[in-house]
Amino acid sequence: MNDAHARLLALREQLNTWNYQYYVEDDPSVPDAEYDRCMRELLALEAEHPEWRDAGSPSQRVGGAPVSAFPEVQHAMAMLSLDNVFSEDELAAFEKRILDRLGRSEPLEFCCEPKLDGLAVSLVYEQGRLVQAATRGDGTTGEGITENVRTIRAVPLNLRGEGWPERLEVRGEVYMPRAGFEQMNERARLEDGKVFANPRNAAAGSLRQLDSRITASRPLAFYCYGTGLVEGQPLGERHFDILQTLKGWGFPVSPEIKRVSGREGCQAYHDDILARRDQLPYEIDGVVYKVDELALQAQLGFVARAPRWATAHKFPAQEELTELLNVEFQVGRTGAITPVAKLRPVLVAGVTVSNATLHNADEIARLGVKIGDTVIIRRAGDVIPQVVGVVPERRPASAQDITFPAQCPVCESDIERIEGEAVARCTGGLFCAAQRKEALRHFASRKALDIEGLGTKLVEQLVDNELVKTPADLFHLEQATLMGLERMGEKSAVKLLAAFDKARTTTLPRFLYALGIREVGEATANNLARHFLELEAVMNAEVEKLIEVPDVGEIVAKHIYYFFRQTHNREVVDALVTPKDQGGCGLAWPEMEAPKADAQPLAGQTWVLTGTLSRMPRNDAKAALQALGAKVAGSVSAKTSVLVAGEAAGSKLAKAQELGITIMDEDGLIALLEQHKAI
Ligand SMILES: NC(=O)c1ccc[n+]([C@@H]2O[C@H](COP(=O)([O-])OP(=O)(O)OC[C@H]3O[C@@H](n4cnc5c(N)ncnc54)[C@H](O)[C@@H]3O)[C@@H](O)[C@H]2O)c1
Numbered sequence: 118m119n120d121a122h123a124r125l126l127a128l129r130e131q132l133n134t135w136n137y138q139y140y141v142e143d144d145p146s147v148p149d150a151e152y153d154r155c156m157r158e159l160l161a162l163e164a165e166h167p168e169w170r171d172a173g174s175p176s177q178r179v180g181g182a183p184v185s186a187f188p189e190v191q192h193a194m195a196m197l198s199l200d201n202v203f204s205e206d207e208l209a210a211f212e213k214r215i216l217d218r219l220g221r222s223e224p225l226e227f228c229c230e231p232k233l234d235g236l237a238v239s240l241v242y243e244q245g246r247l248v249q250a251a252t253r254g255d256g257t258t259g260e261g262i263t264e265n266v267r268t269i270r271a272v273p274l275n276l277r278g279e280g281w282p283e284r285l286e287v288r289g290e291v292y293m294p295r296a297g298f299e300q301m302n303e304r305a306r307l308e309d310g311k312v313f314a315n316p317r318n319a320a321a322g323s324l325r326q327l328d329s330r331i332t333a334s335r336p337l338a339f340y341c342y343g344t345g346l347v348e349g350q351p352l353g354e355r356h357f358d359i360l361q362t363l364k365g366w367g368f369p370v371s372p373e374i375k376r377v378s379g380r381e382g383c384q385a386y387h388d389d390i391l392a393r394r395d396q397l398p399y400e401i402d403g404v405v406y407k408v409d410e411l412a413l414q415a416q417l418g419f420v421a422r423a424p425r426w427a428t429a430h431k432f433p434a435q436e437e438l439t440e441l442l443n444v445e446f447q448v449g450r451t452g453a454i455t456p457v458a459k460l461r462p463v464l465v466a467g468v469t470v471s472n473a474t475l476h477n478a479d480e481i482a483r484l485g486v487k488i489g490d491t492v493i494i495r496r497a498g499d500v501i502p503q504v505v506g507v508v509p510e511r512r513p514a515s516a517q518d519i520t521f522p523a524q525c526p527v528c529e530s531d532i533e534r535i536e537g538e539a540v541a542r543c544t545g546g547l548f549c550a551a552q553r554k555e556a557l558r559h560f561a562s563r564k565a566l567d568i569e570g571l572g573t574k575l576v577e578q579l580v581d582n583e584l585v586k587t588p589a590d591l592f593h594l595e596q597a598t599l600m601g602l603e604r605m606g607e608k609s610a611v612k613l614l615a616a617f618d619k620a621r622t623t624t625l626p627r628f629l630y631a632l633g634i635r636e637v638g639e640a641t642a643n644n645l646a647r648h649f650l651e652l653e654a655v656m657n658a659e660v661e662k663l664i665e666v667p668d669v670g671e672i673v674a675k676h677i678y679y680f681f682r683q684t685h686n687r688e689v690v691d692a693l694v695t696p697k698d699q700g701g702c703g704l705a706w707p708e709m710e711a712p713k714a715d716a717q718p719l720a721g722q723t724w725v726l727t728g729t730l731s732r733m734p735r736n737d738a739k740a741a742l743q744a745l746g747a748k749v750a751g752s753v754s755a756k757t758s759v760l761v762a763g764e765a766a767g768s769k770l771a772k773a774q775e776l777g778i779t780i781m782d783e784d785g786l787i788a789l790l791e792q793h794k795a796i
């Protein structure tokens with residue numbers, strides 16, 4: 118045995134393993150491009166050494182063995198695969214082979230079709246009713262998946278019109294449109310469900326479910342592209358015309374199909390579809406050319422695994438393999454930290470990719486990826502390239518874990534990751550250079566400090582020219598500096614300075630809102646101000662104290678707490694409120710008045726509302742209780758003061774009874790609110 122033979126055997130074994138993962142488990146471990154490279158290498162070796170050919174070689178076989186969980190279906194006519202061409206030259210060779218075989222010289226007509234990336238199915242209709250659906254399987258024997266296919270709305274259960282044969286077999290592709298695929302994965306990520314690498318795996322995995330209710334819940338679609346065994350008269354003489362007939366009977370046929378002449382027509386079709394690839398609502402991995410005349414198809418016949426009269430012209434692969442060199446952490450304009458994979462540059466769908474997103478820490482854990490790994494990169498449509506998989510067999514001994522930083526790589530503030538939230542964030546909102554523009558824009562916005570004339574464009578200029586780093590710098594800008602900016606005359610500079618001056622007098626709620634603390638909107642800022650009365654008190658409050666504020670839950674409390682624990686943020690706040698004569702910005706507001714004691718009769722109490730209230734909306738009841746100083750919580754605990762139980766109150770009522778907590782009905786609540794004039 119020489120090297121070439123050993124290589125041939127290794128390739129066959131490798132391809133068999135990949136076939137099993139792809140066709141049986143719907144879970145490939147390498148991208149198609151890698152599979153195709155190995156297949157081409159095997160084909161080349163087999164062409165060079167006819168003595169090593171073997172009917173059992175993966176180069177001679179279709180698909181994978183059917184899974185026994187489904188009933189076996191014998192195909193009346195084999196379901197074959199397609200040969201491939203990857204270039205204009207190979208397309209020319211394909212045309213020449215056909216013309217030579219037919220002994221012709223003038224160009225032939227071809228039906229051109231998009232090659233949808235899904236799963237081939239055979240649909241059998243008797244008397245116009247769908248009676249059987251099957252996968253391709255190994256080409257001869259497929260899996261009976263009738264119940265699952267019935268759940269796909271695009272597949273007609275009963276044919277329309279008339280003239281269909283007694284028994285008709287139609288073939289086509291079940292696929293998952295891009296949008297449905299993205300949504301399904303997004304949900305799966307949130308709910309810890311199965312995340313699919315690409316729409317083809319998602320379609321295959323969804324169709325080959327033992328429980329057809331699962332299939333029904335998946336966004337599958339179908340396009341028909343041909344027929345299998347047809348009883349009686351042929352449906353037509355030309356493939357394109359037959360597809361039109363099928364369309365008339367209710368089968369969805371791609372609107373992109375086209376009849377063209379010769380390889381030039383094919384190439385033009387290829388170029389047009391490739392240019393529009395990203396705009397199509399589904400994924401395609403190429404186009405298919407089929408000799409249009411059935412009589413010629415019959416003359417050409419088949420080879421082992423594919424017809425001679427058709428070929429697929431493959432597009433550049435959307436998934437490729439490369440090495441993960443490092444991971445960097447980028448800070449977005451709102452502080453979100455995104456791990457970015459630094460890759461050994463690789464060509465994906467025609468573009469060199471050297472960065473790809475890893476989304477977040479959960480995704481890194483889900484992929485189980487390490488630095489040094491061979492990873493699968495996917496670049497499809499307008500979506501930024503992403504790492505969708507790892508090839509575990511190719512992990513080097515030197516592979517290193519990815520560690521999520523605890524400090525922001527831009528400003529070194531703490532990174533906050535709240536339990537239950539996928540995204541980690543930098544807490545240095547007022548100081549972090551990555552968040553600067555967003556922070557300033559928010560600071561100046563109408564509901565914040567309302568600085569007239571300080572719009573997005575001006576913020577960009579001020580930041581890009583490094584004139585302003587934090588909101589405090591705004592109040593030290595000078596007229597001469599402003600006048601040096603684009604489109605800024607003396608008049609507008611003077612006006613802007615006046616606007617800064619005006620903004621110096623504000624209110625505590627506006628000021629708190631302007632700081633841009635995550636999830637602290639206007640209403641929360643208002644509640645914070647009314648509760649704590651002074652800025653200093655908000656800044657120093659512990660999480661437990663913050664939770665006492667109406668509408669502040671644990672997550673928001675933590676956002677506020679972490680924000681004020683960042684030295685840099687505090688420095689900016691100090692600079693803003695330090696009087697002008699002491700070198701500060703001089704922001705100030707009228708003192709907040711403490712609510713009169715009797716206006717807050719429920720201060721310090723925690724109330725819980727449960728069941729249905731029939732006389733007032735629950736939100737109104739909540740607001741009225743808060744106005745009286747109560748905190749309204751969502752769950753009953755030992756700290757609960759009173760539980761208001763409406764109709765059909767359930768577990769919360771039971772728990773309150775168990776804990777011996779005061780229980781009040783709706784009438785009692787309304788009497789109380791009326792007594793305090795809260796409604
Ligand atoms: N990543 C892996 O591990 C792995 C393993 C096995 C196969 N694969 C991929 O699958 C390919 C081989 O699979 P295949 O045998 O299904 O061949 P194929 O996907 O290249 O072509 C045949 C299939 O194309 C589909 N098709 C879509 N539109 C069509 C149209 N208009 N007319 C006719 N057919 C149409 C049908 O499902 C048909 O069965 C490989 O080239 C490789 O890319 C990948």
Ligand SMILES: [Zn+2]
Nearest residue numbers: 525528543549
């Ligand atoms: Zn930062």
